[in-house]
Amino acid sequence: MTLVSQPPATPDRFAEEAAAYTVRGSDAPDLETGIAAIRNVLKTLPVRPGVYRMQDARGDVLYVGKARALKNRVTNYTQVARLSKRLQRMVAQTRSMTIVTTNTEAEALLLEAQLIKRFRPPYNVLLRDDKSFPFIHLREDHAFPRVMKHRGARRSKGPYYGPFASAGSVTRTLNALQKLFLLRSCSDSYFANRSRPCLLHQIKRCSAPCVGKISEADYAELVADSKAFLSGKSTQVQKKLGDLMTAAAENMDFELAAVFRDRLRALTFIQGAQAINAEGVADADIFALACKSGSMCIEGFFIRGGQNWGHRNFFPAHTAEVPEDEVLTSFLAQFYEEVPPPRLILLDRVLEEEALLSDALAEKAGRKVQLKQPQRGEQRRLLEQAQRNAVEALDRRLAEGTTQGRLLQEVADLFDLDGAPNRIEVYDNSHIMGTDMVGAMIVAGPEGFRKSAYRKFNIRNPDISPGDDFAMMREVLERRFARLEKEDPERKGGEWPDLLLIDGGKGQVSAVAQVLDELGVADVPLVGISKGPDRNAGREHFHMPDGRESMLPLNSPILFFLQRLRDEAHRFAIGAHRTKRAKTFTANPLDDVPGIGPARKKALLMHFGTAKAVRGAALADLERAPGVSKTMARTIYDYFHPSG
Numbered sequence: 001m002t003l004v005s006q007p008p009a010t011p012d013r014f015a016e017e018a019a020a021y022t023v024r025g026s027d028a029p030d031l032e033t034g035i036a037a038i039r040n041v042l043k044t045l046p047v048r049p050g051v052y053r054m055q056d057a058r059g060d061v062l063y064v065g066k067a068r069a070l071k072n073r074v075t076n077y078t079q080v081a082r083l084s085k086r087l088q089r090m091v092a093q094t095r096s097m098t099i100v101t102t103n104t105e106a107e108a109l110l111l112e113a114q115l116i117k118r119f120r121p122p123y124n125v126l127l128r129d130d131k132s133f134p135f136i137h138l139r140e141d142h143a144f145p146r147v148m149k150h151r152g153a154r155r156s157k158g159p160y161y162g163p164f165a166s167a168g169s170v171t172r173t174l175n176a177l178q179k180l181f182l183l184r185s186c187s188d189s190y191f192a193n194r195s196r197p198c199l200l201h202q203i204k205r206c207s208a209p210c211v212g213k214i215s216e217a218d219y220a221e222l223v224a225d226s227k228a229f230l231s232g233k234s235t236q237v238q239k240k241l242g243d244l245m246t247a248a249a250e251n252m253d254f255e256l257a258a259v260f261r262d263r264l265r266a267l268t269f270i271q272g273a274q275a276i277n278a279e280g281v282a283d284a285d286i287f288a289l290a291c292k293s294g295s296m297c298i299e300g301f302f303i304r305g306g307q308n309w310g311h312r313n314f315f316p317a318h319t320a321e322v323p324e325d326e327v328l329t330s331f332l333a334q335f336y337e338e339v340p341p342p343r344l345i346l347l348d349r350v351l352e353e354e355a356l357l358s359d360a361l362a363e364k365a366g367r368k369v370q371l372k373q374p375q376r377g378e379q380r381r382l383l384e385q386a387q388r389n390a391v392e393a394l395d396r397r398l399a400e401g402t403t404q405g406r407l408l409q410e411v412a413d414l415f416d417l418d419g420a421p422n423r424i425e426v427y428d429n430s431h432i433m434g435t436d437m438v439g440a441m442i443v444a445g446p447e448g449f450r451k452s453a454y455r456k457f458n459i460r461n462p463d464i465s466p467g468d469d470f471a472m473m474r475e476v477l478e479r480r481f482a483r484l485e486k487e488d489p490e491r492k493g494g495e496w497p498d499l500l501l502i503d504g505g506k507g508q509v510s511a512v513a514q515v516l517d518e519l520g521v522a523d524v525p526l527v528g529i530s531k532g533p534d535r536n537a538g539r540e541h542f543h544m545p546d547g548r549e550s551m552l553p554l555n556s557p558i559l560f561f562l563q564r565l566r567d568e569a570h571r572f573a574i575g576a577h578r579t580k581r582a583k584t585f586t587a588n589p590l591d592d593v594p595g596i597g598p599a600r601k602k603a604l605l606m607h608f609g610t611a612k613a614v615r616g617a618a619l620a621d622l623e624r625a626p627g628v629s630k631t632m633a634r635t636i637y638d639y640f641h642p643s644g
Helices: 031-042 070-078 085-093 105-119 167-181 188-192 216-230 234-250 254-272 324-335 354-365 377-414 469-487 506-518 557-586 598-608 611-616 619-624 630-640
Strands: 021-024 050-055 061-067 096-101 135-139 146-150 284-292 295-304 307-314 344-347 370-372 424-432 435-445 455-458 499-503 526-530 541-543
Touching: 031 070, 031 085, 031 096, 050 070, 050 105, 061 070, 061 085, 061 105, 070 096, 105 324, 105 354, 135 167, 135 216, 146 167, 167 216, 167 254, 167 307, 216 234, 234 254, 284 324, 284 377, 295 324, 295 377, 307 377, 324 354, 344 377, 354 370, 377 557, 424 469, 424 557, 435 469, 435 557, 455 469, 455 557, 469 506, 499 506, 499 557, 506 526, 598 611, 611 630, 619 630
Parallel strands: 284 344, 344 370, 424 499, 499 526
Antiparallel strands: 021 096, 050 061, 050 096, 135 146, 284 295, 295 307, 424 435, 435 455, 526 541
């Protein structure tokens, strides 16, 4: 047994993995061995707050938990009779544990959420939709601040407004803000190089500060108005615009009055576009949970400054045999790992660890965060609306799941599979006249498209003839299945496909079948889908490796389903190709020269004017360039003149 320890963790040191005790146990796959590994850890555990990670024989994290007293909490896992079947399975797989101590239980809760998001353990409740939420950012590191959509870390100077439920919500609000306050949205480099107003000024969505159409003081006033609006003071902004419009009309300046009128209309549009009337609620998030047939849905409404900034439904993963209270608590801890919590969070139930969660969120936010279950008034109305939406979203999800399950079973019947496929992989290639060749893989299953599992493959083999689709597909499948054989040879990770769909006919299917045969993969069903001789949608032919072909009726639901899979693969492949092609267009020959970094490349371009001029320069000319030594000049010259 090995033991590594460290002092109590603080919130600023949560990411430091050295802060742990680690105890290794036997790799035998049984419950007694798992209990023995946990008991070995118990000998070293303190009675203080912290976080524990349970790991299997390979060191993969099975579960992350937090405790007020680590020794007491971990002891519970040795009392097998009191554990649910789910936890018994987890204990049976446990072979080691990692322990991190913290100063308080609130710190432990924050660390637990961070580690769950990092490791995504199979026995923890997971926030499935963990993409970062979009914000509106008013960037103030410039004399004329810029309004923009933002995701990710908040490092730039200026206020952030959000979260918004979706990128569409942000885009609609930004469009209205441009009409209302005429703030610029362009980058600083674009701003600095303008000599005349851009199109946004022509369509009255920007005040054109780049060419002096507005003074810095007047622009600052627009910025102040936008801050007031985004902070919930829309009535104040509305009154100001109305007064300005009236004054302009009285002065017979009807053109200016029309400008203020259009801005007032934009404000009215934003106010009228609120799907939820949040009157009387300033800043709050509202969450309600619905449970049916073993599935759960959490509906979230986001209110900021009295305005509805959208709503989203979440379907947490790994919720089987987990109490609803625990699911909602874990969800909230993970949700606010990246999103700043508001002062008020409305919930449809009292949580067992509500006080602890409130303390943890307050510690993260640096101010008080209240969790509340309203019983009457406007807050109660909003909560009831969230509850209704949660139930409706879950009903739709279950109905879609039933339909999807039926379609997958029909796929199994059509292609003689052992059962309904849990993972379908669809492959396609994209290129233009053999250039920028890219392969693409999309994944679908009972829950629909799994976009996090999509992969693109840049074709690397220089011997592939331009446009050779067979060879491209061969390389893609060789790389894909060679990696699967290396990373999951026992096929326990759920990454092996139950069905391969290839966008192509007999030739592609034959090439893929040969690759699978060479790799020793004989049990993955393979089907090719082609549009037939006239390439008409609806007349698709399905090709089997044994040479059989089939077609489906034009109005067949299973045909529509397979077409949708094929079209999604085609869309993803074209997108990957366009991205690669765009990079090729902007590539610079100097990027490939050894020893040429950004600074030296800039110096060469400033001296010679173009990369073509650098390529054609004589050795003596290169030696005279600023920042280029004789050795580097020789390197550059030899790169472009290999026989010189």
